Amino acid sequence: MKQVFIDGSAGTTGLRIQERLAGRTDLDVRTLPEALRKDPDARREALNAADAAILCLPDEAARESVSLITNPNTVVLDASTAHRTATGWAYGFPELSPEFERRVRTGRRIAVPGCHASGFIALTEPLVAAGLLPRSARLSCYSLTGYSGGGRKMIAQYESSPRSGLLDSPRIYALGQHHKHLPEMQAYSGLDSAPVFLPVVGDFYSGMLVTVPLTAQDLAPGRSLEDVRSAYRQAYQGPVVRYVEQPDEAGFMAASALSGYDSMQVSVFGCEERFVLAARYDNLGKGASGAAIECLNLVLGEDPVRGLRLAD
Numbered sequence: 386m387k388q389v390f391i392d393g394s395a396g397t398t399g400l401r402i403q404e405r406l407a408g409r410t411d412l413d414v415r416t417l418p419e420a421l422r423k424d425p426d427a428r429r430e431a432l433n434a435a436d437a438a439i440l441c442l443p444d445e446a447a448r449e450s451v452s453l454i455t456n457p458n459t460v461v462l463d464a465s466t467a468h469r470t471a472t473g474w475a476y477g478f479p480e481l482s483p484e485f486e487r488r489v490r491t492g493r494r495i496a497v498p499g500c501h502a503s504g505f506i507a508l509t510e511p512l513v514a515a516g517l518l519p520r521s522a523r524l525s526c527y528s529l530t531g532y533s534g535g536g537r538k539m540i541a542q543y544e545s546s547p548r549s550g551l552l553d554s555p556r557i558y559a560l561g562q563h564h565k566h567l568p569e570m571q572a573y574s575g576l577d578s579a580p581v582f583l584p585v586v587g588d589f590y591s592g593m594l595v596t597v598p599l600t601a602q603d604l605a606p607g608r609s610l611e612d613v614r615s616a617y618r619q620a621y622q623g624p625v626v627r628y629v630e631q632p633d634e635a636g637f638m639a640a641s642a643l644s645g646y647d648s649m650q651v652s653v654f655g656c657e658e659r660f661v662l663a664a665r666y667d668n669l670g671k672g673a674s675g676a677a678i679e680c681l682n683l684v685l686g687e688d689p690v691r692g693l694r695l696a697d
């Protein structure tokens with residue numbers, strides 16, 4: 386039986402991973418008790434005893450965990466941003482190409498992609514790879530997220546009572562254009578530059594809707610909206626990431642529609658001249674914990690969707 390240690394098991398991502406792994410008879414899932422969960426010696430021991438360690442920690446603590454590992458057989462799956470563009474780390478988005486999947490399956494260090502970046506990369510990488518979108522394209526990205534995306538602190542802020550009335554309305558952030566996801570957005574989309582990125586946090590627990598607006602002029606010469614649709618149709622056939630023709634709710638799209646699921650829907654709206662690429666999922670599903678479990682399954686040679694909760 387494979388031993389899996391969740392470092393940061395008391396946090397938002399860690400708890401969701403524990404929930405998904407509960408009942409897995411092929412795994413011995415280990416966590417540390419409250420009194421020891423931040424103790425470096427206890428973490429060192431647990432990390433080195435594990436066949437796979439899932440890090441659900443802030444970036445600095447994730448770096449520390451990696452530095453504590455001396456066992457060459459411990460596979461690390463890091464849900465933080467710390468190693469997403471680091472040399473020697475696989476980027477855990479297997480749907481992007483067979484090569485991405487191979488690197489996860491055979492990797493010892495896997496950076497699990499998260500949140501906003503996953504949607505932007507899912508939308509742009511296949512278009513750049515197919516030559517539909519020039520590498521030089523200058524894009525914008527708008528991304529709606531539930532407040533659990535900000536972890537325990539933001540959850541406490543939104544769920545406290547009394548709370549500021551300003552939390553009732555959606556809030557844009559990362560206004561300085563230095564969001565921590567920009568390096569991976571550029572690196573894995575294949576674009577020469579990062580997008581103008583506008584994340585928006587709203588008063589709902591979880592869910593994510595990442596959109597990239599495009600005009601016909603943004604595409605490579607001779608390419609059309611139908612080419613975009615057929616690239617997605619080919620790239621995303623499920624079971625986790627699926628191209629969906631009309632996922633909207635009578636002209637509206639709710640960012641929370643896939644809350645609680647590990648799937649991602651990719652779609653395109655608009656007309657030949659102006660259109661919008663859209664990726665909808667759960668920031669805690671394909672945006673974090675679901676992605677980590679998919680990678681863990683691949684590393685262990687299991688069915689990649691084992692234990693995931695997928696939408697129809």
Ligand SMILES: NC(=O)C1=CN([C@@H]2O[C@H](COP(=O)(O)OP(=O)(O)OC[C@H]3O[C@@H](n4cnc5c(N)ncnc54)[C@H](OP(=O)(O)O)[C@@H]3O)[C@@H](O)[C@H]2O)C=CC1
Pocket residue numbers: 392393394395396397398399422423424440441442443444446464465466498499500533534535536537538668669672673
């Ligand atoms: N929430 C989301 O939607 C997503 C999160 N992620 C990433 O996953 C990681 C975890 O995020 P999330 O679960 O939301 O964050 P949380 O703040 O909810 O959880 C982090 C956990 O790590 C613990 N922790 C902090 N420092 C240490 C340490 N030195 N040793 C051991 N444990 C420590 C925290 O304990 P305490 O609270 O007591 O400090 C907390 O329990 C982050 O890097 C985040 O960016 C990625 C994608 C999406």
Ligand SMILES: CC(=O)N[C@@H](CCC(=O)OP(=O)(O)O)C(=O)O
Pocket residue numbers: 464465466498499500501530531532533534535539565566584586
């Ligand atoms: C609402 C909110 O604050 N969201 C966080 C999401 C961060 C996160 O979890 O990102 P990683 O995938 O890189 O770890 C943010 O935008 O910074």
